[in-house]
Amino acid sequence: MKFVQFARNETPNEVRVGYLHQFGVVDLCCHGCDMPRTMIEILKADIADKIRQLPENNPRVIHLSKVTLLAPITGVDKVIGVAHNYSDHCQDLGVDEPSVPWIFSKFPSTIIGPNQAKVDWQINLAFVIGRKASSVKAADAHKYIFGYTVAQDITEREWMLNQNGVHVMTLYPGDVILTGTPAGIGGMRDPPEFLKPGDVIRSEIQNIGVLTTSVEEF
Structure with missing residues (x-):
């Protein structure tokens, strides 16, 4: 699973986290509104392994043309x-x-x-x-x-x-x-x-x- 941070084109200042799926990105929020919105939050909550086990069948894929890929992780300590x-x-x-x-x-x-x-x-x-x-x-x-x-x-x-x-x-x-x-x-x-x-x-x-x-x- 390749994690990414991204922003939807209609909300360019809103950082979201997801993973690549063929020709698009799956927003982790589609698995529940309580999902973290950034990669650093996922790591600090120690739930990355749990996310990797999420079902990938029939995900809601956002085409890459509709998002801007950001740095994969920000807000780090060092x-x-x-x-x-x-x-x-x-x-x-x-x-x-x-x-x-x-x-x-x-x-x-x-x-x-x-x-x-x-x-x-x-x-x-x-x-x-x-x-x-x-x-x-x-x-x-x-x-x-x-x-x-x-x-x-x-x-x-x-x-x-x-x-x-x-x-x-x-x-x-x-x-x-x-x-x-x-x-x-x-x-x-x-x-x-x-x-x-x-x-x-x-x-x-x-x-x-x-x-x-x-x-x-x-």
């Missing part, structure tokens, strides 16, 4: 990125693989949905935390993951600031972790390909989905 996490990306940069993860944070307010206008670009596999995690063994880490999504890490290189940070933190339902970029980012191409107004970024991860973003000048 957005965490992991740098130099892929060996081929380290080779691109000509650096050694780090012995411990290089972690950086992003403001939750920077999360936007597909086709929303928003300068080195990267595609990331991201995962969403499903339940509170603290002092978790590596072998058990997968048990705390709710699901996966496609993310684009758009970086303003001139504004980067390196600081020492903590080594341990508690993760909460809805926290988003970007696993880092593989090789091939724009800044390492010959010649470099940085983003400019009018560009369109299309990122795809097999079996997960496609994320398209347009670049506009403000």
